[in-house]
Amino acid sequence: xxxxxxxxxxxxxxxxxxxxxxxxxxxxxxxxxxxxxxxxxxxxxxxxxxxxxxxxxxxxxxxxxxxxxxxxxxxxxxxxxxxxxxxxxxxxxxxxxxxxxxxxxxxxxxxxxxxxxxxxxxxxxxxxxxxxxxxxxxxxxxxxxxxxxxxxxxxxxxxxxxxxxxxxxxxxxxxxxxxxxxxxxxxxxxxxxxxxxxxxxxxxxxxxxxxxxxxxxxxxxxxxxxxxx
Amino acid sequence: xxxxxxxxxxxxxxxxxxxxxxxxxxxxxxxxxxxxxxxxxxxxxxxxxxxxxxxxxxxxxxxxxxxxxxxxxxxxxxxxxxxxxxxxxxxxxxxxxxxxxxxxxxxxxxxxxxxxxxxxxxxxxxxxxxxxxxxxxxxxxxxxxxxxxxxxxxxxxxxxxxxxxxxxxxxxxxxxxxxxxxxxxxxxxxxxxxxxxxxxxxxxxxxxxxxxxxxxxxxxxxxxxxxxxxxxxxxxxxxxxxxxxxxxxxxxxxxxxxxxxxxxxxxxxxxxxxxxxxxxxxxxxxxxxxxxxxxxxx
Numbered sequence: 001x002x003x004x005x006x007x008x009x010x011x012x013x014x015x016x017x018x019x020x021x022x023x024x025x026x027x028x029x030x031x032x033x034x035x036x037x038x039x040x041x042x043x044x045x046x047x048x049x050x051x052x053x054x055x056x057x058x059x060x061x062x063x064x065x066x067x068x069x070x071x072x073x074x075x076x077x078x079x080x081x082x083x084x085x086x087x088x089x090x091x092x093x094x095x096x097x098x099x100x101x102x103x104x105x106x107x108x109x110x111x112x113x114x115x116x117x118x119x120x121x122x123x124x125x126x127x128x129x130x131x132x133x134x135x136x137x138x139x140x141x142x143x144x145x146x147x148x149x150x151x152x153x154x155x156x157x158x159x160x161x162x163x164x165x166x167x168x169x170x171x172x173x174x175x176x177x178x179x180x181x182x183x184x185x186x187x188x189x190x191x192x193x194x195x196x197x198x199x200x201x202x203x204x205x206x207x208x209x210x211x212x213x214x215x216x217x218x219x220x221x222x223x224x225x226x227x228x229x
Numbered sequence: 230x231x232x233x234x235x236x237x238x239x240x241x242x243x244x245x246x247x248x249x250x251x252x253x254x255x256x257x258x259x260x261x262x263x264x265x266x267x268x269x270x271x272x273x274x275x276x277x278x279x280x281x282x283x284x285x286x287x288x289x290x291x292x293x294x295x296x297x298x299x300x301x302x303x304x305x306x307x308x309x310x311x312x313x314x315x316x317x318x319x320x321x322x323x324x325x326x327x328x329x330x331x332x333x334x335x336x337x338x339x340x341x342x343x344x345x346x347x348x349x350x351x352x353x354x355x356x357x358x359x360x361x362x363x364x365x366x367x368x369x370x371x372x373x374x375x376x377x378x379x380x381x382x383x384x385x386x387x388x389x390x391x392x393x394x395x396x397x398x399x400x401x402x403x404x405x406x407x408x409x410x411x412x413x414x415x416x417x418x419x420x421x422x423x424x425x426x427x428x429x430x431x432x433x434x435x436x437x438x439x440x441x442x443x444x445x446x447x448x449x450x451x452x453x454x455x456x457x458x459x460x461x462x463x464x465x466x467x468x469x470x471x472x473x474x475x476x477x478x479x480x481x482x483x484x485x486x487x488x489x490x491x492x493x494x495x496x497x498x499x500x501x502x503x504x505x506x507x508x509x510x511x512x513x514x515x516x517x518x519x520x521x522x523x524x525x526x527x
Contacts, residue, residue: 037501056500056514075514077500078484096484096516115516116481134481135519 007034021047062089128198165212177218231405232258235496237373237473248369252361255376262380265391266360267352269401270374274346279322285339302331313363345399352391377403384429397439399470404431405483406462474524481519488512
């Protein structure tokens with residue numbers, strides 16, 4: 001285990017050290033101490049390494065992640081795992097607004113609550129939230145899966161494309177063109193896998209969730225509506 | 230952007246450290262707004278006494294004999310302490326309004342920053358570390374306080390455009406965001422008798438809450454009314470003589486984090502503003518919900 005003291009060594013040194021890990025490395029396990037809510041911790045990683053941040057982080061932690069597994073032993077500020085490409089990010093506490101925004105791949109797990117705009121414009125990322133999510137989550141979400149064990153705030157899935165949303169608790173309101181859909185066997189199988197990977201299979205069963213998706217009336221051109229465009 | 234910090238102490242043992250704790254929190258938020266900075270500190274009120282904090286662009290000339298001149302004008306004992314461009318005048322509580330009026334004739338160029346039994350406001354153009362040092366904020370004690378570092382959008386970078394804004398006795402407000410209907414709300418409030426010193430949007434929010442309180446609303450009710458009557462982006466932190474409140478607009482894109490322990494309630498635009506507070510590792514830390522009023526009163 002390599003230990004990096006952020007307070008003593010600084011953010012640029014941390015990120016340039018982590019960026020230096022390319023391909024196969026024998027320094028696969030890292031620990032960041034004294035994060036003290038700093039911004040942009042462990043951003044832009046591109047190696048199959050494991051990074052544990054011992055404390056809470058500020059803006060954009062683990063943004064643009066590729067391959068790495070990043071664990072935050074605290075809460076994360078706005079934009080955690082923004083535009084993640086692959087790998088895994090696990091937040092033990094809460095995540096602030098726009099967690100996982102525009103993510104293209106990988107898995108984001110939030111063990112507490114996520115606030116507003118979780119998964120906004122997601123493009124292939126899987127997000128598993130053990131608690132609740134705030135308003136305008138999955139706005140314009142294009143693909144990927146959002147799993148919420150708790151409740152969802154206002155306007156869930158507004159202007160949704162083809163992302164799949166699974167919510168176990170209540171949904172305050174659905175956004176434009178977002179509807180409840182039937183849960184078919186393939187969705188239950190998908191959800192079982194997501195709960196397992198999201199370290200939530202002991203907390204919830206796939207049958208307890210409802211599925212929400214796009215009604216496909218907003219983003220699909222319909223010749224009958226030509227006069228109203 | 231703008232950065233906000235706030236601290237409401239529950240444990241009197243921390244009161245001597247209030248200024249130092251708030252100064253440290255505010256300096257951490259410097260990157261959120263380097264234009265100007267300000268701090269409101271509430272000391273323990275003393276029965277029958279009040280404080281008027283004034284600022285002058287020409288402090289040496291204006292402050293030299295101000296305490297004596299003001300004392301004569303309001304026929305009461307007035308003592309004063311000069312801190313850089315500001316002066317705190319101690320006087321009998323029942324002469325506070327008279328003193329405020331007298332200032333206009335006595336020192337037309339000086340501006341009243343705050344008036345009340347507990348409040349003192351210091352604000353100037355510059356970085357938080359410099360502003361806090363000029364006024365020796367770190368040496369101040371008190372029960373609660375609010376700090377702000379500004380990235381100006383809605384009005385000029387001036388001392389009077391800095392936050393906190395105070396529009397009523399012992400009241401103050403700081404703001405991260407921008408209001409879009411401040412001109413029309415200011416017009417309505419002017420008709421209702423409120424006065425304004427600037428063209429700033431945040432001053433309108435402060436006056437809106439002061440006006441509601443004057444009408445008999447409780448702090449929580451006055452803050453609730455901002456959600457229906459003010460349009461725009463806002464995270465507000467509000468101080469009164471014995472209270473401290475937080476409210477965010479329903480969109481809630483302006484950041485906010487709160488922490489509570491047995492000793493205090495703290496507010497920060499970001500968590501990193503609070504990392505040096507005593508016991509923060511075991512505090513309850515949460516993000517205030519959109520369109521939800523939080524307040525504490527002693």
